[in-house]
Amino acid sequence: MSATEHLPELDPDGVTAERVQAHLDGRWADVRARTRDELRHPLLHPRPGLTMEEHRERTLEQAHHLAKTDGPRLLFPEEYGGGGDLGGALTSFEVLAHGDLSLLVKAGVQWGLFGGAIMQLGNDDHRATYLPDIITLDLPGCFAMTETGHGSDVQSLRTTATFDVDAQEWVIDTPDEDARKDYIGNAARDGRMAAVFAQLVTKGASHGVHCFLVPIRDEDHQPLPGVTIEDCGHKGGLNGVDNGRLSFHGVRVPRENLLDRFGHVDEDGTYASPIENATRRFFTMLGTLVTGRASISGSGLSAAKTAMTIAVRYAGVRRQFKAPDTEREVVLFDFRQHQRRLLPLLAHTYALHAAQQHLLHLLHESFDVDVAADELPDRRELEALAAGIKTATTWHASNTIQVCREACGGNGYLSENRLTELKADTDIFTTFEGDNTVLLQLVAKGLLTDYRDDFGSLDTLGTVRFVADQVVETLVERTAARQVWQSITGIVSRDEDTDLHDRAWQLQTLAWREQHVMAGVARRLKAGVDAGRDAFDVFNEVQDHVLLAARAHVDRVVLERFAASVDACEDAEVAALLDRLCDLHALATIETERGWFLEHGRFNAQRSKAITAAVNGLCTQLRPFAELLVDAFAIPDEAVAAPIALGAEHARQRQREAAAQT
């Protein structure tokens, strides 16, 4: 008997793609529908093989087109010409990411980062002065945070903004080449102003990193005096985005150009902030920018959905090798290995969709620029959630698109079939808006310290000492009590006889791993410090363990969100299908980590093999639903674009149209 034979049979006629789509679309279904319509506009259709200059030109044109639509303005409060719907705005970006990702990133820079900085870090005057022109793209801008020498470690930025009391001006300076602003989108070609992150210096004292509005180009698009602009040149992808380097030499801007929600300087040069602790202030500021991270997360996921749509549809029609005793060749998707390659990835995509939607809901509810800086709700857990989900979605995108390319063979390598472009464009997603490895450490640090008040101030040494100071058992207990079991009702079952398809068993298994790894990290940190060893060495020796803890945490959260979304689905047949998909997600995740589970005695060898058999069984069961499950992503044909993913007749029609245009 196969591992899944006892499960109720799924009826391929019992459910439609539209009904699954309705579940996936969720709260902002109307925004999704409108953005899908936008993607059908000929200007937004993918066009491979452009030169960098052509691509930049087209992307700017697309951005101007986009500025006339609803999507970007949703991000901003209504009083500044916006739509006041953060969740809608993020949803719109997410759907837009089925198209050319250069546009997505260009839009993210202009509205999400540049506009977002002014909205979140500025005051009402800043908002009223700049946001209307930002929304319409009349003021194209940059978000100048990263420096050549400091990407991940933003707190150590070395650009300075020194207050000149006599002139009532800030003087912006780049001390050396290492402190150039680097990889800055919109800088090489189009940007007229930059939100520049620099160390604020006044009255001879430094008050940490703040953000300043600095014009960089005049009306004729020439660099302003003291501003040096270099072009980062050709990149591995996203060549429609004009990344550049900015250096400042004695560049002066008025006192008012400090975005001063979190730190203000009077005419006499006196600094004041609603948040006393400099490090906490810094992290609170950064925290307001978490939506950018969430947006990249959603975009990576959308790219993965596009790739899955292409590979699954191709797998369903491409035939290769005859089965014995027949003349007809076998459809690729009927090979077990092909199911094994694609179906767990499809299940993970659904799981991450649920997690991403959850994140969007939380962000939508929690953001309000009208709240005073010192009354902002504690969002450190939310920030860690965004960081964790971002690492999961962007690595998932990289991996999934790669597998999809390989699964489409030579056809997958033709640019017209989009997979190579999706791979190239999303490759940097694991690095920007927070390098994934650094983000995982952030997640782990939050868990280890229980998001304590001065969370941000805990550097490596602080974290190590803090953990060492705790009674380790208390940490473990708290972790278990608060985070691990919260969503699990019923008793813990570790019985080897429990059905592998039991959701509670799956959740408990991942939660057990999270707790076990976290406790192990805490114990090792404590032992190192107790032995009087160097804090960095102690941390460094445990680093891979720390990263594993964060990944285990994210795995548990993602399964929890997928399970919750299935539970919440009111369409019984859709829920039944998604329930099976959730099994595949959970068991494929556990299977991947089975080495760890066996090492730690969570289950035995027989159980481990049964998990592999169950994954195989689920692949067989779900294979007839694969096309329906990608159709439910409802990506417009114009955005999918790949001829191999559209009907043959459709593909020929598109070719005729293209030929007629040239």
Add this chain to the structure above:
Amino acid sequence: MSATEHLPELDPDGVTAERVQAHLDGRWADVRARTRDELRHPLLHPRPGLTMEEHRERTLEQAHHLAKTDGPRLLFPEEYGGGGDLGGALTSFEVLAHGDLSLLVKAGVQWGLFGGAIMQLGNDDHRATYLPDIITLDLPGCFAMTETGHGSDVQSLRTTATFDVDAQEWVIDTPDEDARKDYIGNAARDGRMAAVFAQLVTKGASHGVHCFLVPIRDEDHQPLPGVTIEDCGHKGGLNGVDNGRLSFHGVRVPRENLLDRFGHVDEDGTYASPIENATRRFFTMLGTLVTGRASISGSGLSAAKTAMTIAVRYAGVRRQFKAPDTEREVVLFDFRQHQRRLLPLLAHTYALHAAQQHLLHLLHESFDVDVAADELPDRRELEALAAGIKTATTWHASNTIQVCREACGGNGYLSENRLTELKADTDIFTTFEGDNTVLLQLVAKGLLTDYRDDFGSLDTLGTVRFVADQVVETLVERTAARQVWQSITGIVSRDEDTDLHDRAWQLQTLAWREQHVMAGVARRLKAGVDAGRDAFDVFNEVQDHVLLAARAHVDRVVLERFAASVDACEDAEVAALLDRLCDLHALATIETERGWFLEHGRFNAQRSKAITAAVNGLCTQLRPFAELLVDAFAIPDEAVAAPIALGAEHARQRQREAAAQT
């Protein structure tokens, strides 16, 4: 005590990159030195951001330049203007792959595939007539095997070559769109002739796939009558290669244009072949083309070496985040996670280098076009070896370049730093010259059937039935006796107390896995057939198990080759360093597969954790040698090219030069 403390300490001053290089360079060190010099020529320097047309033009220019050097001609016998040194030719291609891979592939098509087909499948007249012009690139040609509908399943090609006795001509026809020759390098722009694989039909009977020389363009580069040429357009990489599609409609070529080493047609249309069995004939023909596969394998490996060189050098200078209580930031490579990401990949790169060199030696010894077709030595085991190593090197390249890109952060995404281009260019290596998944099945089939005489003729059904007919235990026994233990002297030690750094234990562990998985496959196939089930279903259910068997086999072979090359190294200090690197390769491989080993009781949880600790210890020990180990690849700076991998001053110098040129 750490896992590696008992090992003798390595002395960083005890060995130099040059001495390691001497070991790596091996038999064809002179060819390597000459080809490295070629890579220093300005025309061959990487140049990112070209348009497809510019790139194609430059690649052709480079190919003409290359035609004047020694490398390509080494491939061909001296009597036709060649150098008669197959190993040297393959080595030259391998080194060339540190440069622009479009040139490598263009060269591979012209000399390796087109020239190789004439050399291996033709007669002396063909060789004398065409090879001189092919060597000089006066006759640019294509290798037209793959069809739109048949990539991996070459035997099912549907292009026909029908003999017209009255005209003494072959008539070449493409029956429909699915049978177009597709992805054909050199076809879209430069090729004047194609080696076309087609079903040979004479006197109303088909004799299977043969190769025909078909002119496709006239002197003015216009397609000849009946030949339709399409351009595959922009690709995910390798855009210097002009891939196209070829269709033939009543195209006539003389009788002599059949490359007839393996099948001849008389003036009266009578077919004769030195190999009676049509399937065996087909696979013998294909077997002569195995050098192309070996060449791609070496090229993928070279690209991985280039990427490792860049990422390791960058990791040694890039600083990020301060260690506690210090002002100086930490070098990336001092983070454990960074060592964990890069060092096992470096060890695998060395291991695969040894395996690839072994393959080259065997190929060099075994190829001789003067041997009569029916007296060719049995090379099926060699073909399987080439297939297996190709899967390992090309997947390794994909994975390694990806990790190196991520390890270099934003810098890794700039085209000038080469990693994205290396990734894009090598991505198709896992697909062309044999899709890796299909190749692994070929490897497994060979192992299961012991390369029996009519090996080629065993389709899925045949394999399944053959295996079922065997006494499974016999198979297992034979596998164990012949393949598994051959290189292992001394007794089998499964003792949990054996030192993990014991080479015999490492080899035995991988050999045990190979044997165990293979026996399991055989048992499952037999059980399925004994139960009277459909052969395809039986095979399909075991497919993932079959692929695992092949991978386990390749893992064992690669470790064996690395171990053998370390044993053969006469420089004691170099050998000591490589011995440690071999430990890392072996233990990291076993660690990755520890889920399987635990499931199958090969070792227990404690041992499994000890392996992870040993890998960590080896990373710490080898970190001081990492730069030396990549320097030993001896890739010319002009080919590495990435500013982040060269000294800062060097990088600035290059920038000044580039600025002066424009």
